[in-house]
Amino acid sequence: MSALPLISGHALDDVLAHLPDGPRRVRDFLADAAALAAMLPAGGALLNVCNDRYRFAVGFAAGLVAGKPSLQPSSQSAETLARLRADFPDLVCLCDDDFDTRDLPRFDFPARLAADPAAVTAIPGIPAGRLAAILFTSGSTGLPQPQAKTWGRLVANGRAEAVALGLDRAPHALVGTVPVQHSYGFESTFLLALHGGCTFWSGRPFYPQDIAAALAAVPRPRMLVTTPFHLSTLLAAGIELPAVDRLLSATAPLSAALAADAEARTGARLDEIYGSTESGQLAWRRTTEGAAWTLMPGVDLDQAGDTTFASGGHVEGRVALSDVIELLPERRFLLQGRHADLVNIAGKRTSLAYLNHQIAAVPGVVDAAFFLPDDAAPDGVTRLAAFVVAPTLDARQLIAGLRARIDAVFLPRPAIFVDALPRNGTGKLPRAGLAALYAEKVRHAAR
Amino acid sequence: MSETTAPETVDALLPEVAALIIEALNLEMGPEEIDADAPLFGEGLGLDSIDVLEIALVISKRYGFQLRSDDADNKRIFASLRALTAHVASQRTK
Numbered sequence: 299m300s301a302l303p304l305i306s307g308h309a310l311d312d313v314l315a316h317l318p319d320g321p322r323r324v325r326d327f328l329a330d331a332a333a334l335a336a337m338l339p340a341g342g343a344l345l346n347v348c349n350d351r352y353r354f355a356v357g358f359a360a361g362l363v364a365g366k367p368s369l370q371p372s373s374q375s376a377e378t379l380a381r382l383r384a385d386f387p388d389l390v391c392l393c394d395d396d397f398d399t400r401d402l403p404r405f406d407f408p409a410r411l412a413a414d415p416a417a418v419t420a421i422p423g424i425p426a427g428r429l430a431a432i433l434f435t436s437g438s439t440g441l442p443q444p445q446a447k448t449w450g451r452l453v454a455n456g457r458a459e460a461v462a463l464g465l466d467r468a469p470h471a472l473v474g475t476v477p478v479q480h481s482y483g484f485e486s487t488f489l490l491a492l493h494g495g496c497t498f499w500s501g502r503p504f505y506p507q508d509i510a511a512a513l514a515a516v517p518r519p520r521m522l523v524t525t526p527f528h529l530s531t532l533l534a535a536g537i538e539l540p541a542v543d544r545l546l547s548a549t550a551p552l553s554a555a556l557a558a559d560a561e562a563r564t565g566a567r568l569d570e571i572y573g574s575t576e577s578g579q580l581a582w583r584r585t586t587e588g589a590a591w592t593l594m595p596g597v598d599l600d601q602a603g604d605t606t607f608a609s610g611g612h613v614e615g616r617v618a619l620s621d622v623i624e625l626l627p628e629r630r631f632l633l634q635g636r637h638a639d640l641v642n643i644a645g646k647r648t649s650l651a652y653l654n655h656q657i658a659a660v661p662g663v664v665d666a667a668f669f670l671p672d673d674a675a676p677d678g679v680t681r682l683a684a685f686v687v688a689p690t691l692d693a694r695q696l697i698a699g700l701r702a703r704i705d706a707v708f709l710p711r712p713a714i715f716v717d718a719l720p721r722n723g724t725g726k727l728p729r730a731g732l733a734a735l736y737a738e739k740v741r742h743a744a745r
Numbered sequence: 746m747s748e749t750t751a752p753e754t755v756d757a758l759l760p761e762v763a764a765l766i767i768e769a770l771n772l773e774m775g776p777e778e779i780d781a782d783a784p785l786f787g788e789g790l791g792l793d794s795i796d797v798l799e800i801a802l803v804i805s806k807r808y809g810f811q812l813r814s815d816d817a818d819n820k821r822i823f824a825s826l827r828a829l830t831a832h833v834a835s836q837r838t839k
Contacts, residue, residue, distance in 0.1 A: 504794070505801055507811040531798050535805055644795050679795050681771075706793040712773040740773070 301423030302453045304328070304359060307466065307495035310418060314491060315352045316471060316516045317500045322352065328421065329413035331359035338364065339405055341390040343432075345369045345382060346479070348394040352500035353407045354478045355488060357392045358431075362424055362449065366390075368431040370479045372575070372646060373705035376400060378434075385444075426450030433481055435575045435647060445576050447614065453493050454612035455485055455578045458594040460494025462582050463546070463569055469495035470544060471516035474523040475503055481575040482548045482645065486523045496521075506535035519543035522566075525645055526552045529560055530677040542566045547585075548573070549645025551633060556677045557585035572633070575647070577608045577617040581631070593629040601625065604637075620647070638729075641670055643707045644679050653708055657684060660699035662691040665719050668710065669732045671740075683736055684710030685719055714739045750834040755827065762804075762830045769803045770796050781827040797823060809838035 305324055308314060313321040322330075334356055338344070344361040346368050348354040358368050369389060371378050379400055382389060391399040394407040424430075430449040460466040474487035491498045503512040509532055513520055521544040524532070529547055532539075533556070542564050547557075548571040560568050572591050573579035580599075581591035593599065596611025599619075606623040609616040622634040636642070639649045650668050657666040665687040671680060686696060693713055700709055716739075720731035763776035770792070785792045792800075801812045812822070822832045 504814045505798070505812045506805075507813045511813075527795065528798070531802055534802055535811065537811060707795060709793075711771070 300426050302426050302450060303421045303423055304362065305421050305492050306453070306457075307460075307469070307493060310421065313497050315355065315498050315500055317352055318515070321497075323415070324421065325415045325418045326413070327352075327356065327359070328418045329415040330356045330411050331363065332418075333411040333413040334408070335360035335364045337405075337408065337411075338366070338392075339390050339403070341366065341388045341403070343367050343369050343386045343389040345371075345386075345389050345391040345402065347374065347397050347399075348392060348407060349477075349502065350394050350407075350500050351474065351478045351487060351498055351502065353394045355491075355498075356411075357407065358488070362428070362430055363422060365428065367429045367446075369434075370431060370481075370484065371434040372480065375705060376702045424449045426453070431484075433484070433575050443576075445614070447578075451578070451612045451614055452489055454596065456489030456493030458596055458612055459485060459490055459571070459579055459582075460496070462592070462594045465490065465494050465496055465521075468519065469497070470519045470521040472496050472498040472521050472523050473503065473509070473512045473516060474498070475509060475528045476523060476525060476549070476645070477502065480645065481573070481578065482525075482571065483523070485573075485579050486546060486548065486571065506532045506537050510537055510539050513542055514540040521546055525549045526556065526677040527644055527679050530556055533559060533563060539564060544569070546571065548579075550642055552585050553677050554585060554589075561586055574617070574619060577613050577619065580608050580613070580619075590626055590630045590632055593631070599623065599625060599631060641668075641682065641708070643681070646705055646707050648705075648708060653682070653684075653704060656703040657686070657700060657710075659703070660688075660691075660696060662695070662699070663688045667719055667727050667732060668708075669736055671736060672733070679707075681711040682708055683740065684713045685716050685732065685735060686710075686713055687716060687718060712740065750831055755831045755834050758830050758834055759826060762833055763826055765803050765807060766800055766826070769799045779826050781830075782825050784825060785823055785829070792823075800829075804833060807839075808833050808836070810836045 308324045310325045311323050314324045314327050315322045338360060344366045346354055346357045348357055361368055379402060383402055391402045391404045393404050426449055428449045429446055430452050431447045433445045435443050472487050474483055476483035478484055478488050487498050490496045499512050499516050501512055503509040520542050522542050523546045526547055543566055545560055545566050545568040552570055557568050569582050569584050571579050572581045580597050581593050583591045597613055598610040600607050606619045607616045608619060620640045621636055624632040624634055639651055641648050653668040657663060667685050669683045696713055697709060719727060720735055721727055759781055760776045763779045767776060805811050822829055
């Protein structure tokens with residue numbers, strides 16, 4: 299099978315990344331990756347939990363060259379780590395902080411790498427069919443579902459996004475507020491640098507003031523890669539921002555009002571990306587120009603019944619999408635909402651079926667159901683509630699039991715203890731019954 | 746970090762910061778139910794990074810200063826309601 303370069307759109311002496319102590323060229327990066335590859339313990343897969351985007355990138359490249367796929371789970375709960383260990387008994391966890399690896403073998407990113415940039419003569423080629431990464435989604439069965447990505451698909455994904463957004467012709471320095479391990483951050487701060495000609499900031503700014511400092515630390519033109527929640531918090535802070543040239547948002551649709559406000563306040567064009575971990579990125583829109591999305595190069599949609607499928611281009615196989623979609627002419631479409639069972643909180647996706655399965659398995663829980671309230675604040679974060687029948691547990695014990703099983707963003711807020719759930723004659727739980735219970739029990743119906 | 750604020754000042758401010766957190770996060774509890782010395786994350790109140798940003802925003806509005814990650818004490822600041830309140834007391838500009 300043909301080989302594709304580890305990096306395209308950059309020459310060896312071009313800058314690839316910006317670190318607090320200065321830029322790193324492609325040559326420095328390749329030397330760091332080769333030095334790390336020589337140190338990594340034997341093992342089949344890499345669980346790369348590095349917080350620093352540059353260290354993640356070096357670890358990813360070292361693993362890719364050595365044939366170790368990068369495992370990228372959607373959560374780092376104890377249960378997820380235990381499952382990964384069961385499925386990949388020879389995995390190694392690459393860490394750059396005090397992350398608790400529990401019983402997984404860990405390898406700490408070295409403080410110094412014996413790298414020799416001068417010895418790098420070429421950008422290595424990687425077989426297009428090589429398994430490069432496995433991203434995980436939490437499936438409705440309760441088991442994390444692996445989404446295997448070959449190197450060829452990842453390269454195509456990075457290039458498709460760059461072409462769709464016009465970044466291939468006008469590369470930007472990328473500052474991301476999202477983790478590099480999750481699909482959006484992986485594609486839009488990492489693949490976009492490797493194969494879209496862009497450069498990236500190594501940090502992950504958190505507070506509004508951090509975002510301003512990170513933007514100021516990279517050369518223009520700059521693009522902020524963020525989410526509706528981070529963007530609305532940044533604008534609400536009302537701090538002075540350095541010049542920013544473009545904004546990119548994903549994980550949940552942005553409201554037209556916030557998009558217009560963001561463009562007016564920064565002078566930057568704002569684009570949104572639509573996609574899923576299963577399919578990769580599929581489409582983009584400039585929110586202030588209308589609600590319709592445009593498919594990325596090579597990607598196609600088709601429909602059967604209520605379900606829309608993505609295929610072609612960098613999409614692996616034919617992937618059923620979790621959204622209700624209305625197809626428009628000229629490779630455009632509208633999002634009409636989600637299928638009822640699916641939950642997306644701050645970009646993390648799961649299903650009510652999965653959450654109900656997990657809460658039912660907490661010792662002491664007799665019956666329980668999660669509930670997603672309707673009153674979603676635009677661009678804010680709507681939290682789940684849960685109704686619980688558990689006479690022997692208090693809220694703290696319940697949350698402790700749940701925390702080991704599900705990602706913290708899905709923890710119920712609040713957990714409402716009841717004597718019985720409003721099940722109907724066939725044992726089902728109609729949503730209307732839960733909605734009535736929620737209205738009765740929860741004081742604040744909306745924020 | 747100049748957290749030399751008198752303990753009485755911090756104690757006096759605790760209920761106000763607790764109420765701010767509860768309002769910002771829509772928690773179903775009263776200010777007196779937050780243990781001032783329990784962790785805000787994990788085993789304690791169970792907050793996550795989304796909550797931290799929400800709290801940071803209301804604190805910046807109410808008290809007129811911005812939180813930053815490169816405050817080396819960032820983890821300590823959010824260690825408990827008392828730690829956060831002490832930080833607010835020492836940094837507030839209004």
